[in-house]
Amino acid sequence: MGTEPQETDAVTLRDRIAQGAISVVDVAAHFIARIEAADPDIGAFVWFDADFVRHQAAALDAQRRAGRAIGPLHGVPVALKDVIDTARIPTENGTKADSGRVPDTDAELVTRLKSAGALILGKTVTCELAFMTPSATRNPHDPDRTPGGSSSGSAAAVAAGMAPLTVGTQTGGSVIRPASFCGVTGFKPTFDAISTRGVLAQSPSLDTVGVFARTPREAALLGDVLFASERAGVPLPPPGLLRTVDAGAPLPPVLAVLRPPGWDKAAPETVAAMDELTAALGEQAFAIDLPALFDKAADERRRINLAEMARCFHHYGARGGLGDAVRDAIAEGNTILARDYIAALDWPDLLNAMLDEVFARCDAIICPAAPGPAPGRDTTGDPIFNGVWTLCGTPAVTVPVLDIDGLPLGVQLIGPRGGDARLLRTAQWLYDWIDNAATGETP
Numbered sequence: 001m002g003t004e005p006q007e008t009d010a011v012t013l014r015d016r017i018a019q020g021a022i023s024v025v026d027v028a029a030h031f032i033a034r035i036e037a038a039d040p041d042i043g044a045f046v047w048f049d050a051d052f053v054r055h056q057a058a059a060l061d062a063q064r065r066a067g068r069a070i071g072p073l074h075g076v077p078v079a080l081k082d083v084i085d086t087a088r089i090p091t092e093n094g095t096k097a098d099s100g101r102v103p104d105t106d107a108e109l110v111t112r113l114k115s116a117g118a119l120i121l122g123k124t125v126t127c128e129l130a131f132m133t134p135s136a137t138r139n140p141h142d143p144d145r146t147p148g149g150s151s152s153g154s155a156a157a158v159a160a161g162m163a164p165l166t167v168g169t170q171t172g173g174s175v176i177r178p179a180s181f182c183g184v185t186g187f188k189p190t191f192d193a194i195s196t197r198g199v200l201a202q203s204p205s206l207d208t209v210g211v212f213a214r215t216p217r218e219a220a221l222l223g224d225v226l227f228a229s230e231r232a233g234v235p236l237p238p239p240g241l242l243r244t245v246d247a248g249a250p251l252p253p254v255l256a257v258l259r260p261p262g263w264d265k266a267a268p269e270t271v272a273a274m275d276e277l278t279a280a281l282g283e284q285a286f287a288i289d290l291p292a293l294f295d296k297a298a299d300e301r302r303r304i305n306l307a308e309m310a311r312c313f314h315h316y317g318a319r320g321g322l323g324d325a326v327r328d329a330i331a332e333g334n335t336i337l338a339r340d341y342i343a344a345l346d347w348p349d350l351l352n353a354m355l356d357e358v359f360a361r362c363d364a365i366i367c368p369a370a371p372g373p374a375p376g377r378d379t380t381g382d383p384i385f386n387g388v389w390t391l392c393g394t395p396a397v398t399v400p401v402l403d404i405d406g407l408p409l410g411v412q413l414i415g416p417r418g419g420d421a422r423l424l425r426t427a428q429w430l431y432d433w434i435d436n437a438a439t440g441e442t443p
Contacts (some may be wrong), residue, residue: 005030007024010076010164010218011242020064024075028057030118031077035162043137044157045119046082047090047166049121053077056119063117073118073225077332079163081154082123083130083200084209086110092127093200094135094150097321103356107198109167109209109226116225121163124153128315130169130202132380133325139181139374141407148178149380151212155182158212160204165222166212169196171203171305173370173386175210176412179398181381183408185431187211187219187424190417191393192228196363203308205345206301216397220245223420245428253363253415253426255281256288261295262384267372269404274368277402277411280437288365291354294388300344301391307341317399351392352417364426365414369398374405385412395420397427401434 005027017024032050039045060075084093085421086102087110092098106114113120127150137152139145140160147156151168155178158166164227168175170188179186187210201207209226213219220241227241246317257278259266278285290410309326310333316322317330358365371382389396395416413430415423 005164009215010015010213013164014073014221018070021098024057024060024119025054027075027077028053028428031070031121031162038160038162041138042140042156042162043161044124044153044160044162045079045122046092046094046125046153049128053119053121060117060119071117073113073221075119076117076165077163078113078118078122079121079124079154079157079166080110081151081166081168082126083169084167084324085198086109086120086121086123089123091123093129095316095326097316097319103198105198108195108228110198112225112228118225124151124157124166124168126150126153127380128169128323129316129326130174130200131309131326131329132378133323134380137272138377141183142374144234144377145374145407146181146377147381148174148181148374150174151178151210151264152380154212155179155184155186158182158184158214162212165218167222167226168210168212169199170208170210170386170390172301172390173383175208175212176369176389176396176398176410177381177383179183179212179400180408180410180412181374182401183410185213185216185219185400185427186398186410187213187216187223188390188396189223189227189420190395191250193395193420194223195227195228199389201312203305203312205304208390208393215431216399216424217242217245219397221423227420241421241424245425247425249363249425249429252284253429254361254432255285255364255366255426256358256362257285258288258290258353258365258367259298260385261290261388262371265371265382265384266368267404270368270372270409273402273404273409285366286362288357288358293354294351297347297351297388297391298384300347301387303336303340303344304391307336308333310336314398348392351388352394355392355394355416359419361415363415364423367412367414369410369412373404373409393417395423397423399427399431399434401430
């Protein structure tokens with residue numbers, strides 16, 4: 001079969017399937033074997049049925065043999081976070097309170113995936129109701145460390161080679177942080193760029209569907225299928241995400257290096273690694289400071305999050321079965337005054353007006369994706385470097401370029417709202433630049 005599917009980037013795998021160089025049945029067999037071998041130790045999947053995967057694969061191969069049109073993800077495996085509704089497949093939202101829940105219909109994004117020909121692998125582990133309770137999933141780089149949360153299973157599945165592409169969600173830092181801890185690419189797009197219809201609503205003003213892949217280019221492939229630009233507020237310009245990435249930057253990008261709010265929490269190794277990266281970038285990087293108002297952004301994001309949790313999860317209160325973290329968050333949300341919640345909703349536009357001045361001078365802002373490498377499994381890690389961008393609704397990408405004592409730490413790139421394609425192009429440039437530097441090649 002040549003290069004193993006798990007060692008082949010998702011774009012190349014898509015092309016090989018389309019060309020008939022490899023069958024979807026063979027791709028499915030490979031990933032089934034990989035999941036069966038690796039997942040007992042990692043625990044990335046909460047629902048997986050090998051026969052279900054084989055049945056899809058056979059149907060997709062038959063479609064191609066019959067000469068019928070195939071979609072842009074034909075035969076490419078994709079796994080879904082278990083807060084995304086899947087028809088006739090359990091979606092239990094990581095909580096005992098939803099044990100046995102089986103939706104009748106697919107989430108809108110699942111419909112898009114199926115129309116594109118994706119091979120649905122299964123459902124990945126999430127924290128309870130996509131909040132902060134640590135899950136049972138282990139970090140593939142160190143089983144005694146957290147893979148992050150709440151998209152723990154989605155990040156770990158890509159890192160362990162059990163899926164080339166996965167889908168997660170972020171309300172605070174639940175795509176960017178797990179990607180950093182697991183050493184993969186995480187892409188949180190512009191708010192509302194991907195439909196959340198049929199996805200667990202924790203905080204509708206913040207909830208954002210994101211994707212995981214090994215590289216920004218592969219994330220762009222999945223994003224092109226999932227993006228519903230008419231819903232995003234800021235339409236995406238042609239030619240699309242992947243084509244923009246592949247076209248390359250006309251000039252080397254300029255990056256604004258930020259020590260974000262909460263910088264005092266950064267580990268000394270993180271500070272040193274960022275200083276080294278900034279020095280290596282030379283004239284392509286310049287330091288920035290954000291207005292003092294950004295120091296209050298974490299509190300405003302939390303206020304919105306908890307107030308909306310209290311509303312969205314109110315019905316769980318009567319059913320019981322929730323863990324302490326979720327119950328406490330709902331209780332705190334119930335104490336937030338309406339005037340404070342409504343005032344917090346004004347913050348994204350206020351902060352983005354200030355960010356526009358920064359983005360006029362650079363291609364992207366760059367900062368660490370987390371204060372340090374993955375901590376122990378009694379926590380999902382600190383989202384302090386992520387929440388401000390979720391509040392702003394700006395796109396963000398984790399690029400797995402740093403290494404601290406053998407553990408991955410991602411660099412986070414942030415772009416303006418609606419600037420997803422340019423941001424992914426910049427992220428891929430940085431990924432390639434680091435790879436070239438590591439191999440001694442000329443960038």
